[in-house]
Amino acid sequence: MTRPTIGLALGSGGARGFSHLGVIKKLTEHEIPIDYIAGSSMGALIGAFYAAGQDVDDLYKLALTFKRKYFMDVSVPRMGLLQGERIKSYIRLFTYEKNIEEFTTPMSIVATDLYTGDKVVFRDGDAASAVRASISIPGVFVPEKINDQFLVDGGVIDRVPISVVRDMGADIVIAVDCSKFEANDDIQSIYDVIMQSIDIMQDDITDHMMIDADVVMRPEVYQFSSRNYSNTAEILQKGEEEAGRRIAEIQTLVKGWNQ
Secondary structure, three states: OOOOOOOEEEEOHHHHHHOOOOOOOHHHHOOOOOOEEEEEEHHHHHHHHHHHOOOHHHHHHHHHHHHHHOOOOOOOOOOOOEEOOHHHHHHHHOOOEEEHHOOOOEEEEEEOOOOOOEEEEEEEEEHHHHHHHHHHOOOEEEOEEEEEEEEEEEHOOOOOHHHHHHHHOOEEEEOOOOOOOOOOOOOOEEEHHHHHHHHHHHHHHHHHHHOOOOEEEOOOOOOOOOOOOOOOHHHHHHHHHHHHHHHHHHHHHHHHHOO
């Protein structure tokens, strides 16, 4: 390959994570190749759908019709409010029931081992189970058990998995962070409490890690609630706008790679 390889590190963010799809759309429109993807939480969900071979325009239609009822299977709240089987079936459908190693675009999916505190990176195996683990917000979803591991949201340990996509072989890493902490007094539910707490805990760490990315995108989605799926069209647009501002920078990096 005479050009540098390009990897996307897609971070957590709940509903704000649909901005990842806007970024992907703009990159593909400008024929910027995506050779590798690593995703945490919502970044894992969006990344897996695209990496499995879904068309971007079809994913836009999917995003614009996405409803909370698709994953609202309430459990007896012993380890989480939601059982997570409904969203797992949804993921399985839109990843074509593939294993990760069968994806069109190589992908890594990040989760957190609740027993050990370790980062767990899936590069093969059942995609639906891995993504279900990566989106398992502690206290909201019942953790996903895979083998002997008890797994929760990848954003707990690695909000934007830059080092993961770099380890896959990416020469140029584009990081997309849509959950950077912003002061917010709209805290109305346990979901808000948990998401805000994770963002606060991860904020300084993520800022330090961002220096390892070649391009950092932060779509302006912080005015939207991470739990509200009624602003998807605006969130998609914000992703497109942020990527559009950075296209020339990425093209310059690619052209100057071998110079």
